[in-house]
Amino acid sequence: MFNALSQVATVTWLGLRTVGQRLGSSLATIFGVMGVVGVLIVVLSIGEGFRRALVSSGSDDTALVLRSGSDSEMTSGLLRDHTRIVAEAPGVLRGAQGPVASAELYVVVDVPKRSTGTDANVPLRGVQPAAFQVRDEIEIVEGRVFQPGRNEIIAGRSAASEFAGLEVGNKKRWGGVEWTVVGIFEAGGGLSESEIWCDVGVLQPAYRRGSTFQAVYAKLESAAAFDGFKDNLTTDPRLDVKVIRESEYYEAQSRTLHSIITGLGVFIGLVMAIGATFGALNTMYSAVATRTREVATLRALGFGAGPVVVSILAEALFLSLVGGALGSAVAYLGFNGFRAATMNWSSFSQVAFQFAVTPPLIALGTVFALVIGLIGGLFPAIRAARMPVATALREL
């Protein structure tokens, strides 16, 4: 047993030491695997980043109340009386100024995109004062909060950087009303950062919405209080509403784009992996071919077929792992945190997000690299082990 292990170690070491002599083809393998892993990770990091921007916005102990049948704020509608019933319902956290619940109105406005200068739909959210307690991660980083009753807006950090003219002090004209930007806020990287906020009391008349709202965001006493809160509202005969956890709501919104990107990413990754596997096979076959006499000499000296197979496999795995590591590094250094904005079809508005190269993605990339190395090394290794020693020794 020990003998076999030391044989493996010797032969593997010999193989790895001589990688330099086959530099051209070894580099091709490394480069190929690097490409596969890099592309796979970057594409998937788009979907991951988009999901993270949405999912990190939702918390388990916040409930979202919509009109039943609607699947986003955009399509929902609630009357003022109904929002009061929701806010007063048992299970809602109560603060010094009453229930921590905010009835909100959600419209989209055209704001030119900085990068292209073309108009994009940016969400303009009218909120009640409690909104800042419901989303306690919100922090004003520049300027101040809007004053109730005045046509003032605050812009999320991502919105202000993606779209033009949202600097503090600027004026904007939407819905026949002139708005002044008075502050910039952050929300821990969440979805709110892509939005513009104002007092719901001034947004309703500006958009002729009377006294209607679209959703109520309510902070619950605890995440466990959700079921009771939901049952209570959905069985209330005065109401016709749908109650969901904020976290689930955002998860559902991110699903479509995430699945498109993931589907495409995995598909492209697989096709590339197939191409790179053939490249690795070529490299390893030629590595075996140039080492024919060396391998045969080892066999003649009494080394077994097993150690030879293992050593060639190890060499292929080594090359592909180096490629995988390089690919991950390029993806991480070049693309992690890369900022982009796209359309969130469920709410018909822009979401700004950052590419996220996460550990699971790197793990997936490494698995791809290992599989390429394994397949690329296995067949050449078997061929090397099967070569008759006498003929192989004679070969040039």
Next chain:
Amino acid sequence: MKFFPLIWSNLKRRKVRTVFTLLSIFAAFFLFGYLAAIRVAFSMGVNVVGADRLSVIHKTAIIMPLPVSYKERIASVPGVEAVTFLNWFGGVYQDPKNFFPQMAVDTDTMFDLYREMVVPKEQLEAWTADRTGVIVGKATMERFGWKLGDRVPIQGTIYRKQDGSPLWEFTIRGVYTGREKEVDTSGFYFHYDYLNQASRGGDLGFVGWYVIRIADPAQAAEISKKIDSLFANSPAETKTQTEKALAQSFANQVGDIGLILTSIIAVAFFMLLLIVGNTMAQSVRERTNELAVLKTLGFSHGQVLGFVLAESCLLALLGGAMGLGLAWVLITSVGDPTNGQLPVFFLPGKDAVLGAAVAILFGLATGVLPAMQAMRLRIVDALRRV
């Protein structure tokens, strides 16, 4: 041509390597085919929308409705040939992930304006006659396995029926196909009257947006201005622009993602080519002394150059043709890799031609360096090498 057997036996010299090289090239061009299709999918049909159509949307945002009374006033503007309107329904079929667009439309004018959506005449008549009828695009029909005459229940998220139920039933009376491949055939068009009369609260009084056809596309800017001035300072001001501009603004909203995706795939494609190119060049280098033998036998420099180039071009063309071919077959028969979430997905003919050109260029590029070396080779030097 008489040297073809020689080139062929050179390729057979190391069968395994030739096959693997071929398969790598195949994978690269397969990817190229999908790259072209994905690019089209993300451009969202910007190139096909009619130049003679303008869309009139609410100035603030397209989701804001416009009064139904605007139709007559828009029609009265000189230069406007026809007016129709659409209203987004936003319903769900079985599960939210089965997304496809549903619109309530004006039955009399809709398909007259959208002539790129082709509906057989008798189906169009059947649709017009049935208030709950719907005309569905081919892509969506195939995606859900629907047939003419099927009844389709759609859960409304915005609109409810008078009895408060969100469930709307439609009967498929027609199927439209695209006059060109770029036409999005995922749509679902039903009577605006049905929506208007059956929805709770009755008589909506508004529509989503208007689409008009103008007699002279050159007058688009002028007519747009006229229409917008008609509604200036009213509660619902309008923004009139060509459909192309509107489609472009949507494509821009989806934004950089399409561009980033296609750039990444393009990088991947060229990386694969680089790797294969290296292997192919190496295989020529290994045969230096064989080439010297050829020269000794009296083949000219030019002929040796030709052999090497012909070999690499043959490989590139074979692999490229196989890759593009299979990509085309799969894209046409199976569709996009995300299960029908990209409504327009096909391999444009000009990209296929481009792919073939890239394949030939690639063959020349990988062959030319080793071929030049082989050509300049002095026979004595080469024969001395082991």
